[in-house]
Amino acid sequence: xxxxxTVRRMPRYVAPAPEAIDAxxxxxxxxxxxxxxxxxxVKTEDFAASLALAVRIGCLAExxxxxxxxxxxxxRIRIFWSTHDTGGISTIDLELAHATDTLLPAE
Numbered sequence: 001x002x003x004x005x006t007v008r009r010m011p012r013y014v015a016p017a018p019e020a021i022d023a024x025x026x027x028x029x030x031x032x033x034x035x036x037x038x039x040x041x042v043k044t045e046d047f048a049a050s051l052a053l054a055v056r057i058g059c060l061a062e063x064x065x066x067x068x069x070x071x072x073x074x075x076r077i078r079i080f081w082s083t084h085d086t087g088g089i090s091t092i093d094l095e096l097a098h099a100t101d102t103l104l105p106a107e
Contacts, residue, residue: 015088037080
């Protein structure tokens, strides 16, 4: 029995249907399935541009309290969204990968 005044919360991370992941990947060509997550590798002009992009992605991640793995290199950055709680891709990974696309340079 719950104490008065407590709220039952929905799980924060929910695994999407496989069809939703497939639809996301079809609509977002930069992204691919990689192991238990979504991965995107982006070419940049130099290390400073890679680092600046990592900072913008980091700000997005902090805002949503969900953080990707970032591999920052000279001329490229690799972004990997996954959720440890679900052991793979969750709906927030799809949402934040989509939001990440708005931060990326044009192809």
